[in-house]
Amino acid sequence: xxxxxxxLAPLAGAALLGRATGAAARTLHAAAxxxxxxxxxxxxxxxxxxxxxxxxxxxLRADALSAWMVGLIGIVAALAGAETLAGFGGAAGESRxxxxxxxLFVFTMLLAVTTDDLGLMWVAVEGTTLASVFLVxxxxxxxxxxxxxxxxxxxxxxxxxxxxxxxFIYFADAQRIGAxxxxxxxxxxxxxxxxxxxxxxxxxxxFLLVGYGTKAGLAxxxxxxxxxxxxxxxxxxxxxxxxxxxxxxxxxxxxxxVVDLAAGPGFTRRLxxxxxxSSMAVAAAFLWAPTNFKRMLAYSSVEHLGLVSLxxxxxxxxxxxxxALHLGNHALAKSVLFVLSGRIRDAYGTVxxxxxxxxxxAMPVTGRGFVVALLALxxxxxxxxxxxxxxxxxxxxxEGWGPAAALGLVLLLVAFGxxxxxxxxxxxxxxxxxxxxxxxxxxxxxAAPIAIALSLLVLTGTAWPPGLxxxxxxxxxxxxx
Amino acid sequence: xxxxxxxxxxxxxxxxxxxxWRQSWPARVRLFVAQSILLALLAxxxxxxxxxxxxxxxxxxxxxLKAWIIPRILWRMAAGTPLxxxxxxxxxxxxxxxxxxxxxxxxxxxxxITATATLPTADAIPLAFAMSLIGLFVCVTGxxxxxxxxxxxxxxxxxxxxxxxxxxxxxGLVEAGVFLDVLVIVLLMExxxxxxxxxxxxxxxxxxxxxxx
Numbered sequence: 001x002x003x004x005x006x007x008l009a010p011l012a013g014a015a016l017l018g019r020a021t022g023a024a025a026r027t028l029h030a031a032a033x034x035x036x037x038x039x040x041x042x043x044x045x046x047x048x049x050x051x052x053x054x055x056x057x058x059x060l061r062a063d064a065l066s067a068w069m070v071g072l073i074g075i076v077a078a079l080a081g082a083e084t085l086a087g088f089g090g091a092a093g094e095s096r097x098x099x100x101x102x103x104l105f106v107f108t109m110l111l112a113v114t115t116d117d118l119g120l121m122w123v124a125v126e127g128t129t130l131a132s133v134f135l136v137x138x139x140x141x142x143x144x145x146x147x148x149x150x151x152x153x154x155x156x157x158x159x160x161x162x163x164x165x166x167x168f169i170y171f172a173d174a175q176r177i178g179a180x181x182x183x184x185x186x187x188x189x190x191x192x193x194x195x196x197x198x199x200x201x202x203x204x205x206x207f208l209l210v211g212y213g214t215k216a217g218l219a220x221x222x223x224x225x226x227x228x229x230x231x232x233x234x235x236x237x238x239x240x241x242x243x244x245x246x247x248x249x250x251x252x253x254x255x256x257x258v259v260d261l262a263a264g265p266g267f268t269r270r271l272x273x274x275x276x277x278s279s280m281a282v283a284a285a286f287l288w289a290p291t292n293f294k295r296m297l298a299y300s301s302v303e304h305l306g307l308v309s310l311x312x313x314x315x316x317x318x319x320x321x322x323x324a325l326h327l328g329n330h331a332l333a334k335s336v337l338f339v340l341s342g343r344i345r346d347a348y349g350t351v352x353x354x355x356x357x358x359x360x361x362a363m364p365v366t367g368r369g370f371v372v373a374l375l376a377l378x379x380x381x382x383x384x385x386x387x388x389x390x391x392x393x394x395x396x397x398x399e400g401w402g403p404a405a406a407l408g409l410v411l412l413l414v415a416f417g418x419x420x421x422x423x424x425x426x427x428x429x430x431x432x433x434x435x436x437x438x439x440x441x442x443x444x445x446x447a448a449p450i451a452i453a454l455s456l457l458v459l460t461g462t463a464w465p466p467g468l469x470x471x472x473x474x475x476x477x478x479x480x481x
Numbered sequence: 482x483x484x485x486x487x488x489x490x491x492x493x494x495x496x497x498x499x500x501x502w503r504q505s506w507p508a509r510v511r512l513f514v515a516q517s518i519l520l521a522l523l524a525x526x527x528x529x530x531x532x533x534x535x536x537x538x539x540x541x542x543x544x545x546l547k548a549w550i551i552p553r554i555l556w557r558m559a560a561g562t563p564l565x566x567x568x569x570x571x572x573x574x575x576x577x578x579x580x581x582x583x584x585x586x587x588x589x590x591x592x593x594i595t596a597t598a599t600l601p602t603a604d605a606i607p608l609a610f611a612m613s614l615i616g617l618f619v620c621v622t623g624x625x626x627x628x629x630x631x632x633x634x635x636x637x638x639x640x641x642x643x644x645x646x647x648x649x650x651x652x653g654l655v656e657a658g659v660f661l662d663v664l665v666i667v668l669l670m671e672x673x674x675x676x677x678x679x680x681x682x683x684x685x686x687x688x689x690x691x692x693x694x
Contacts, residue, residue: 119655126662133669142680146689149673153629156666157620157636163659164613164640168594171647175597184652199593 162211234342613639
């Protein structure tokens, strides 16, 4: 029941917002966001109590991993949605184009992580691209048009490759158990996985990892990501970077469980480590000397999703738990940063790092939030990313991936240096006329969501709230530790 | 059954190779339509011979979508562009040679699948996979956005053939979702391509170079 409400809330919001304008649209938008967040909380609570929640004859199913993703999507959607309510993000005046697609985008992501049918999951992941293409091209400039075209083409090709992988899995499955109608259900697959031919599922996993890895922004399939993330309006960038990439990883994980049961974990682990390191290397090369702060944040997403992939590849309880926690930490930190980058862009009228000076003096709230969130993103204590990065790299050394973990650490440090330099250049210095024009007024609507997200990050970095440890353990159990 | 499906997929592959060879846009769209009709026939044949009536419906929907609606959108997208992306005299021999290489590659990659397959349609699986690889090749090497979109559609067609041969069709809900997605992709592509043409007065992908680094 809670699952159906969870999917209906954004869907109904999208349908109704197509007709509403002005204050009515804002109220409706807020109501849809609140309903989505409430339903997400209900699903999380339900899963925490019963282990799994199902609906529609098992077509919709949420276990601990799904619930983790549902929670993240709910929080980031609320954060990004609140930004448009507070009047930022450049959606004003065109709400009829913006709001329906925003909620449709949220709906497709939620469907992808709550369906048990891996074919339907594929349809939903493709749907995330389709719902967000026009959001990427929202400003209708030449650059955003190019970004939208690349995004649509590269992600469609990637996701088609994932479809090939899905067909191979279905092929292996249908040969063994006959064409049962539920043969593409994850629960069915896990039950039959030990009998599936290893060579076929390994081949399938290559296609699935490349395909869904494209959506997750893993290098070398990441080329659409910096363009789309930097051209989209800030709240959309926050959703894309914060949770859309994680949905891609989620899809890989569902299949990883099946492949590991059929062919042993060595194969998937090697591939994940490989893609993780290549993503971190590509990101570090760019982050050493970034010039555009939205692209900088986008490449940092490539880096962090690479780190998640690395953690999943290292495996073990620490690696897998660390990766899951890192998805959450990254979602919080990066969505805050993208939301704030939109305000900086609006105020300074540029996304070039050298043109933004004296941010702390000119925009006290946004500036402080940006500095704190970026320090969190760099992996400094007391924020959650410090803990999850420690867990992932620790797992590497513990599970016998020493050289890979060491290389990952070096790449992290390279990115660290570049990001810190950019932060220093933006935060301080004489702002001049641009900074004077950028002076902001403080509103609780603009400050509260940022403060909440950052306090959550402190919580995951210092004192875990009750239930988080057991929740992560259960997430790791679903992934097959 | 084996003879029928093998023959249909073989013709499909020939049509795909012709599509690599031809440079004029109307000819390429007609070849795409021919490929789609062959695949619809394949779906109908498998549905008939394997006793799966649902596949006949899939064949009809596929025919309507890929041989009628999508080609119409493609014609709309191409209205007013020169017929050839390349100047005359430019040969597509190398492209054809590489496409031939992809057929061999398809046999090698797909080996684990054919080795375990006991289906009467198994022999044709590598051919369908080759079709999709060639489509991907056309997409990646496309010089203008039309070529890239067409390549993607050929790629997608190949995957449809692959799914048919390997699994006799996916569950209905998934199949319906796939068709809907493809239609929306093409419609979105049309919107984007139209806007690219308005902005740049050309659909050359070389013009798309604003975003670097």
